[in-house]
Amino acid sequence: MITTRFTDLPISDDIRRALTILKYDTPTEVQQKVLPLAFENLDLVVKSQTGSGKTAAFGIPVADQIIWEEKKPQALILTPTRELAVQVREDITNIGRFKRVKAVALYGKEPFSKQRDELKQKTHVVVGTPGRVMDHIDRGTLDLEMVKYLIIDEADEMLNRGFIDEVEAIIKQVPSDRVTMVFSATLPQDIASLCHEYMQDPTYIEIESTGVTADTIEHSLIEVKEEDKIALLKDITVVENPNSCLIFCRTKENVDTVYSELEEAGYPVEKLHGGIVQEDRFAVMEGFKLGNFRYLVATDVAARGIDIDNVNLVINYDVPMEKESYVHRTGRTGRAGAAGTAIMFATPYESKFIRAIERYIGFELPKAEAPEEQEVKRARYDFDEKLASRRVVRNNKTARINQDIMKLHFSGGKKKKIRAIDLVGTIANIPGVTAEDIGIITIQDQMSYVDILNGKGSLVLQAMETTPVKGKKLKVSKALK
Numbered sequence: 001m002i003t004t005r006f007t008d009l010p011i012s013d014d015i016r017r018a019l020t021i022l023k024y025d026t027p028t029e030v031q032q033k034v035l036p037l038a039f040e041n042l043d044l045v046v047k048s049q050t051g052s053g054k055t056a057a058f059g060i061p062v063a064d065q066i067i068w069e070e071k072k073p074q075a076l077i078l079t080p081t082r083e084l085a086v087q088v089r090e091d092i093t094n095i096g097r098f099k100r101v102k103a104v105a106l107y108g109k110e111p112f113s114k115q116r117d118e119l120k121q122k123t124h125v126v127v128g129t130p131g132r133v134m135d136h137i138d139r140g141t142l143d144l145e146m147v148k149y150l151i152i153d154e155a156d157e158m159l160n161r162g163f164i165d166e167v168e169a170i171i172k173q174v175p176s177d178r179v180t181m182v183f184s185a186t187l188p189q190d191i192a193s194l195c196h197e198y199m200q201d202p203t204y205i206e207i208e209s210t211g212v213t214a215d216t217i218e219h220s221l222i223e224v225k226e227e228d229k230i231a232l233l234k235d236i237t238v239v240e241n242p243n244s245c246l247i248f249c250r251t252k253e254n255v256d257t258v259y260s261e262l263e264e265a266g267y268p269v270e271k272l273h274g275g276i277v278q279e280d281r282f283a284v285m286e287g288f289k290l291g292n293f294r295y296l297v298a299t300d301v302a303a304r305g306i307d308i309d310n311v312n313l314v315i316n317y318d319v320p321m322e323k324e325s326y327v328h329r330t331g332r333t334g335r336a337g338a339a340g341t342a343i344m345f346a347t348p349y350e351s352k353f354i355r356a357i358e359r360y361i362g363f364e365l366p367k368a369e370a371p372e373e374q375e376v377k378r379a380r381y382d383f384d385e386k387l388a389s390r391r392v393v394r395n396n397k398t399a400r401i402n403q404d405i406m407k408l409h410f411s412g413g414k415k416k417k418i419r420a421i422d423l424v425g426t427i428a429n430i431p432g433v434t435a436e437d438i439g440i441i442t443i444q445d446q447m448s449y450v451d452i453l454n455g456k457g458s459l460v461l462q463a464m465e466t467t468p469v470k471g472k473k474l475k476v477s478k479a480l481k
Contacts, residue, residue, distance in 0.1 A: 002032045009035055014099040015064045022094060022397045028053035033205050034181075035060060043202040044181045045195045049331060052207060054183050055091045058151050063096035065148070066124045073104075073119075073142070075149040076174060077127040078167060080157040082107035083301065086282060088153065089127045093440075094401045098453065100440050101125060106132045106142070109278040116141045121442055122420070130158065130166035137173055147174050155184035155191045156324065164190055171198050185327060217330055220368040221344045221354065229317060229345055230261050232370055236343060237267075237295070238383045239371045242313035243391060244288070247297045248329045250318035258317060259297045266387065268293040274301050290399070291391035300325050316344040319353045323360040343368070405439060406457020408464070410448040411475035418443060422470045423450055430463040432456070449479055 333340025
């Protein structure tokens with residue numbers, strides 16, 4: 001069965017409302033094929049490239065089927081990178097916003113204790129990298145007994161990164177009567193064997209129509225000497241004049257060099273690589289999504305985890321060593337049916353890597369010439385004018401769904417015996433406010449956070465300044481984050 005409209009599916013009103021705001025109007029091909037079967041709770045193996053809309057293909061049924069009252073995690077989603085874990089957590093939170101679905105991301109390089117405390121709260125969905133998820137299982141801080149859904153995302157990348165043994169160990173810890181879904185751009189033998197062993201008669205879905213790379217991307221290859229790459233990069237960006245551009249380098253040293261050159265030339269640019277601390281990496285990703293800068297120079301760490309529908313130019317400053325990386329890099333553009341451009345710089349010594357990529361993607365990369373000097377001069381005025389203006393992001397899903405939501409901070413938590421039910425009871429008694437206006441509640445030892453929905457934040461903030469909770473006067477303020 002294939003569905004061509006979200007309205008054909010048995011989606012609850014809360015989820016449907018979120019999809020409308022998120023502008024999920026027409027299902028993508030992977031969503032058309034996966035959603036009806038996922039709502040039937042079938043085990044699925046889905047071969048689909050990055051940027052095809054697969055997060056929503058599993059996120060919608062998972063969020064819809066969550067039992068809100070259950071405190072223990074009901075879904076476990078494994079991802080190969082921290083960036084992707086955070087992205088998927090954000091997508092699940094957005095889809096389940098009005099159902100108050102609480103999703104938590106678990107990954108390395110973040111304090112274990114912070115994640116442990118989060119898991120003590122009611123948690124519906126856990127998204128994590130295999131290493132950190134296994135760490136929580138071993139230390140007894142992640143209870144999997146209520147897990148009904150196990151999703152393995154980017155399974156081929158799990159294999160490439162050597163995580164497959166950990167993934168298998170995690171699978172053995174999850175209840176056997178679960179629903180399992182595996183998503184992968186390719187299906188190597190190790191992944192196929194894993195699916196065969198741990199899944200119940202899975203249905204295989206392959207999204208073939210767009211090939212290995214999206215057919216909305218225009219690819220080209222420019223041959224250039226290593227020492228001429230920076231000059232070529234500047235000329236290309238002037239002529240293409242992108243609204244937003246990702247520049248991929250092989251090493252963090254190259255990222256630093258390219259970033260410095262562009263910054264010195266006045267480009268609104270940031271950089272991203274494994275040598276940058278995790279908190280700063282997330283800040284850069286968020287800034288790129290919000291349109292704070294137009295150019296992002298990155299290693300492959302960024303190729304999976306940037307879910308922005310309007311990156312219209314990807315430049316492969318360095319040829320990737322692995323053919324799969326080309327697909328993941330270029331998959332950052334041409335998303336959600338939009339047109340995109342992918343340009344590869346290749347030195348004369350890299351022909352064997354180019355041939356491997358071409359065999360993998362199934363077509364020859366069209367050769368292009370470097371822009372002529374006159375062409376660059378003609379384009380310079382428009383380029384300078386755009387460079388001086390701020391990038392307008394028209395499709396920031398999170399900002400759109402959060403526009404009527406205010407997060408409130410209360411100066412009391414578990415130590416003052418404050419429970420979620422106390423906050424709900426007090427807030428829902430405010431004239432003009434109902435329980436439907438109360439979103440996710442997080443209670444820590446010394447403080448609590450409450451999301452107020454439907455534009456009622458200011459009303460609740462004002463009323464709670466003089467209203468006690470459980471007989472206790474708490475300070476209330478708009479949360480900074």
